Amino acid sequence: MDNPLDRILKQYPNTRRDNLLPLLQDIHDSLGYLSEESIIKVSQHLSLPSSKVYGVATFFDQFHFEPQAHFVIRICSGTSCHLSGSAEIMDEFKKTLNIRPGQTTRDGVFRLEEVPCLGACGLSPIVEVNGESHTGFSVQQIADLVEACKENVA
Numbered sequence: 001m002d003n004p005l006d007r008i009l010k011q012y013p014n015t016r017r018d019n020l021l022p023l024l025q026d027i028h029d030s031l032g033y034l035s036e037e038s039i040i041k042v043s044q045h046l047s048l049p050s051s052k053v054y055g056v057a058t059f060f061d062q063f064h065f066e067p068q069a070h071f072v073i074r075i076c077s078g079t080s081c082h083l084s085g086s087a088e089i090m091d092e093f094k095k096t097l098n099i100r101p102g103q104t105t106r107d108g109v110f111r112l113e114e115v116p117c118l119g120a121c122g123l124s125p126i127v128e129v130n131g132e133s134h135t136g137f138s139v140q141q142i143a144d145l146v147e148a149c150k151e152n153v154a
């Protein structure tokens with residue numbers, strides 16, 4: 001599966017510097033924060049010093065530079081995913097994790113987010129975990145996914 005960072009960079013074949021902010025926003029939307037790796041890759045992609053990229057990013061309050069949770073679970077609520085059962089998937093995640101979208105579990109392991117169309121409607125419903133897509137997702141997969149994540153935290 002494509003690294004989410006590389007996938008986003010591919011969407012910006014034009015390496016004009018005015019792509020800097022949209023790129024940072026897309027990466028932040030996908031990963032939930034701007035990692036050191038993402039700052040370096042963006043600087044290479046746009047041929048800018050990484051100090052410049054970091055300087056621009058820190059100017060904006062909305063960017064985080066540390067993960068907001070070990071696992072950021074994002075559920076697409078676009079039309080296609082909605083018709084394929086994303087609302088039921090969200091309800092089950094809410095029950096399982098005992099949080100609402102936009103919240104993080106007290107132990108900092110999970111964050112739940114509802115996001116608009118992720119651009120892969122033919123593979124709906126889509127759940128992303130730390131930017132990695134799980135396509136054709138079903139409610140039955142939630143317990144296993146949550147368990148697998150917990151095992152990876154220890």
Ligand code: FES
Nearest residue numbers: 076078081120121
């Ligand atoms: S509606 Fe979910 S990917 Fe488009």
